[in-house]
Amino acid sequence: MTENAIEITGLTKTYRASGRSPAKEALKGIDLSIPRGSIFGLLGPNGAGKSTLINILAGLVVKDAGQVTIWGFDQDVNPRQSRAAIGVMPQEPHLDPFFSPRGSLEVQAGLYGVPKSQRRTDKILELIGLTDKADAYARSLSGGMRRRLLLGKALVHSPRILVLDEPTAGVDIELRNMLWQNVRRLNEEGMTIILTTHYLEEAEAMCDEIAIINHGQVITRDTTANLLARLDRKTMVIHPETAAALPPLPNGVTGERRDDGALVFSYATKVTPAEAILAAVRAAGISIRDVKTEEAHLEDVFLSLTSSRETA
Known part of the structure; x- marks a missing residue:
């Protein structure tokens, strides 16, 4: 078994021209490996290709070329296993307003084929601080609570890798601190964390290693300490x-x-x-x-x- 949680080789993606918009080369031969058990930062300006890369890992976007291996499973050969190994907390909160947090977690677990006897709904609700809101309608939750519920949905199938896409955007300091406490706890339990954020002080405080993407290419990748030492x-x-x-x-x-x-x-x-x-x-x-x-x-x-x- 490889020591890397994710291995990416020669990954490319070009979006076709549409209307007046020309074709967009989002990824230009990305090579990247992410060690198991690390907290890994994926940084870059808007339009750099981060979201495309994350969506390919999650199986939501089809790559043009290259190889993606997630927890030892080739995405093309074992798509189901590779997808089950990763959980994604998206940037935008898309929630069914008529489901309660408990209902949302149960439905998500069912979509991943988690047997009822193996579901951890109550434990996840406690982890994300929504036990007292477990049976409230999602539409009644505050913005911060909805973001915490997104984290819970990403954890229902016990993924080996957790991707956090701008997890603290619009979140107050108290909820931000709670999120980072939970992330550190999950990492200590062996989960690999991939973080994208525009709050660079968060990446500096949280990440073991960082890759910076610009114009669809990895322009640097190093430990956080070494990156800081470059200046x-x-x-x-x-x-x-x-x-x-x-x-x-x-x-x-x-x-x-x-x-x-x-x-x-x-x-x-x-x-x-x-x-x-x-x-x-x-x-x-x-x-x-x-x-x-x-x-x-x-x-x-x-x-x-x-x-x-x-x-x-």
């Missing part, structure tokens, strides 16, 4: 004791004075040591009340990679 820049924020102007700075260092009086410096750690900036500040006669440094964030890496791709 060799830090920011130093100095709060002076009294109002002060920017001092003369070493070459390669940029600075600005914020409205609150803080002096903010950006520098490359391989070129300029932090002590050089502190020395320049002290040489200008500025007394330091507080100082802190900030590392690069995933958003900086994302923008750097996708912007360079746009201009290439």
Whole structure:
């Protein structure tokens, strides 16, 4: 058995021209492997091909070429087994308003052929925090509750892999924290998680590895720590004791004075040591009340990679 939950080779998909819209090459030979037991981020700007890739994994879109293996099952050879190995929490909440959460989970389990004796409806309702709403109409649920119900529906057949497509879009902080607690618990139990999100701080906090897709191609794939290390820049924020102007700075260092009086410096750690900036500040006669440094964030890496791709 392979160590990868998902293996993708040479995956392509082109949508035909329709009306005035030209043909759209959504995926251009994607090669990607996702390790078992990981929390894997799949990031990219709108229109990059993420949704097409997810829909192919879920069996909702037919690929043009390439091979997709899910939990050891070739999607073309064993479509039923490969589909049963994956659960997808979609971005848009499509729910029957006349079903209760309990009814929705039971119907979904039936569609996957889960015998009644093996269904985990009550356990899932408890996991997603909807036990007290188990028999209410879905139309009476709040937006956050509906998103939690989508998570429950993705779990009814005990998939090995869970895909979360923008799971916290429009969700308040409390529900977001509950979702991430549940995701971490599922991952600790051995489930592989694939996450797409526009909240890059979530990917930074949650993901072991990240692949960035742009224009239908994987432009980079690495551990989250290694991606962050690619930007060799830090920011130093100095709060002076009294109002002060920017001092003369070493070459390669940029600075600005914020409205609150803080002096903010950006520098490359391989070129300029932090002590050089502190020395320049002290040489200008500025007394330091507080100082802190900030590392690069995933958003900086994302923008750097996708912007360079746009201009290439």
